[in-house]
Amino acid sequence: MTASELLIRTLMVRDKLSAEEIEALRALPVRERAFGRGEAIVEAGSEPRESCLLISGFAGREVLLDDGGRQITALHIAGDFVDLHALMLKVMDHGVVALSDCSCAFVQHTALVQLTSTHPHLSRMLWLLTLIDSAVQRQWMTSMGRRSALEQIAHLICELYTRMEIVGLARGGQMSAPLTQTVLADALGLSDVHINRTLKALRQISSLTWKAGVISIASFDALAELCDFDPGYLNLVQRPR
Numbered sequence: 512m513t514a515s516e517l518l519i520r521t522l523m524v525r526d527k528l529s530a531e532e533i534e535a536l537r538a539l540p541v542r543e544r545a546f547g548r549g550e551a552i553v554e555a556g557s558e559p560r561e562s563c564l565l566i567s568g569f570a571g572r573e574v575l576l577d578d579g580g581r582q583i584t585a586l587h588i589a590g591d592f593v594d595l596h597a598l599m600l601k602v603m604d605h606g607v608v609a610l611s612d613c614s615c616a617f618v619q620h621t622a623l624v625q626l627t628s629t630h631p632h633l634s635r636m637l638w639l640l641t642l643i644d645s646a647v648q649r650q651w652m653t654s655m656g657r658r659s660a661l662e663q664i665a666h667l668i669c670e671l672y673t674r675m676e677i678v679g680l681a682r683g684g685q686m687s688a689p690l691t692q693t694v695l696a697d698a699l700g701l702s703d704v705h706i707n708r709t710l711k712a713l714r715q716i717s718s719l720t721w722k723a724g725v726i727s728i729a730s731f732d733a734l735a736e737l738c739d740f741d742p743g744y745l746n747l748v749q750r751p752r
Contacts, residue, residue: 514541514564514616517590517678522636524677526752532633535626541616546609552593553607559597561617565589568613569690571698574605583698584651585644586610586671586690590678596641598623611689635752646744655700658738660709663699665717665738668726673742684731689724 512520515537522528528536543566546552552563552570570593572585584605587593593607598620627634647670654663671688675681692706699706713719717737718729728734 512566512589512678514543514566515539517566518564518592520678521590521640524747524749525639526632526636526749528636529632532630535630535633539618539626540622541618543614543616546613546615548609548611550609551606552609552613552615553597553603555603555606557603558601559594559603559620561619562595562597562623563593563607564616564618565591565593566614566616569610569688570607570613570615571610571694572605573608573697581697582700583694585647586667586698588671588675588678589680592637592640595637596644610694632752639746639752643744643746646746650744651698660699660701660705661713661716662738663701664695664706664709664713665734666740667695667699668719668728669731669735669738669740670742670745672726672728672731673745673747677747684728686726687724688721688726 519528519533519536522536541564542561546568553559555575565587567589570587570591571583572587572593574582574584576582587607593615594603597603623637627637650666650670654666658666668688672681672686675686680686692703692710695701696703696706701709710721714721717734719734720727734740
């Protein structure tokens, strides 16, 4: 699926788009580039003149500490703008790294400004995407502060499955998730050992399997009940925006 079609699908879950708006999104000029696992997609401290839309793979926003530690503050999948906020921020206070092999489409900020100037509804829809990013961050903060390690991982799996289902990358209880235990540790603020132990417990409790980068969920409802997952914060209701 092309970058524009992924974006259109992501937006249309939340509101209807006119034929003119869909055409405007399809007409956005993009520069495509591939990244290998571990490569920087956006450098911290840089001043991007374009924003990156993920076509395939997983990417993460990361903050690096002087002692070599890392906190992953967001996980991105196909159809996500990984740095749409750079359009307004100008200077990146964090980096974006490829967590698997990734294919990306870069859209010049001048093209985005033109799009939002001529299509105010699309401007609001892109704004909505940044607001959803913030809502996800609030849930992650809640997980790190108030949920057990078991609930944290279960909640993250439910979230990723729900988001990937939107763009057709999850179905029948299965999704591809080539994320290492170290990535999970950096995202959830836990040690590799704790992640390993918790995943074993989660497999036993929920009949969940995670092999060769593929997660199979025996019962999504049961997993969601385990961690009190409510997808409301993802704004998956089609409403006028």
